[in-house]
Amino acid sequence: MINTDASGQGSCTYGKTRDHVLELSTALLGGEFLHSSPLRKGSLKQGTERKDRIGEVCRCAVDIANNQADLIKRIFPKLTRSLTGYDLAHLREQDDRFNLNSVLCGSEGSLGFIVEAKLNVLPIPKYSVLVNVRYAGFMDALRDAKALMELKPLSIETVHSKVLMLAIKHIVWHGVADTSPKIQANLL
Template sequence: MPVELAETLGKSNTAIGRIYNTVYQRCRENRQLIIDKFPRLNRFLTGYDLRHVFNDEMTEFDLTRVLTGSEGTLAFITEARLDITPLPKVRRLVNVKYDSFDSALRNAPFMVEARALSVETVDSKVLNLAREDIVWHSVSELITDVPDKEMLGLNIVEFAGDDEAAIDAQVSALCQRLDELIARQEAGVIGWQLCAELAGVERIYAMRKKAVGLLGNAKGAAKPIPFAEDTCVPPEHLADYIAEFRALLDGHGLSYGMFGHVDAGVLHVRPALDMCDPQQEILMKSLSDDVVALTAKYGGLLWGEHGKGFRAEYSPAFFWRAALWRTTQSEGGVRPAKPPEPRKNLSAGRH
């Protein structure tokens, strides 16, 4: 809404008026602090999105940016009006094959520049598990092996819209550039395949969505644990971030697979741990601390897609405690009333 309307609502001597006034004034007074401290991401967190309460021009005010995804800590939403986007009439997938997962990550910005709608990525661990599953029969013709090459990474690049000619032109331009990279043996690209039929597009995504289940089917006591599974960093830093993330996990000899939305800088990973082993439980907390430090180093966020839950104890590491407190404390509307104290332990506990 226009800031003038927000100011008018804030003058009302009602509970709603006090909330509008508090959020408006706090976010305006601390605007520079928020800009300096909050992660710069193209998709945001679970609630308390103080950076986008105002637009860049400071002409629009949006209270829902604070509430949406705040997990009941600020308000209970009983009714909402949603905007619905019509499904596109035309969809195309370009399945791009790489000689390494790192190459797939580093080539993702190239896909975004081609005006792709989305770029999903899958590592060799997930690909190999898919090959052993019945799901591979439905996609094997859409992701064929490259002669004399080993496919260790895959980017699933989607183009979509209502103008078929325009979409096909975008796809053609990308494929031509990919052929040039292959000819020059650059960027780790070893091949690509176009999927132009809707049924094929849906089968590829079904394989991708089955990734969590495939990883969870691993034999043994250690199972994939979702304690740092949706970290998010600016896409331009993703490859370097993941390289350090993998080194961290490899240093502990852990098994894991990675997949996610590289256009948004979100990678899903669930390291396999035996939570019946007390030492593995301690390791989970230690790894959480390390991943928090690593994610903050690259200007990212620990919970880029899912809820915070127990992970909320790490909020000060990303938002700077005083910035969050100053902008959310109030006399009668918005909590918390004092700086939040981090929880002392992230233990899963036994009850």
């Protein structure tokens, strides 16, 4: 999940994986180990002054954050869930800490192999409720999405009737069909 910065259905409530990564230990291409966590200016300066691969990584990331910030801000769209891949827009956090983890999360192993992680763990909600809303058409469901998001649900899943029909025809459907018998009746 860290390598892809997976966010899943609760991302609008809980954020992306990178939002919960406190520290990473990453094996770089040359075999060096990079220990990364959000850094204040003093600690960042120590990293950039190193004469090894770690220092090179820090200097490169600082250069991108300092010299490409306007371009990154202009090109990267403002999205609720953000993008996957190299999250250059969050190298420098709102509190001015520098966070290499924003780039390592989502790099899919192209920058190094994550071998250890310290994570923020959230409590499991005591209660959960499922609400199933059926619309006459797919576009009707999409039109309501903004209003539904204002209610701050954990997730919203919009599934086209064609996808449901394919699911009903799948070999495993019989194992879950009794959980929602009306779905099959309404689609057939």
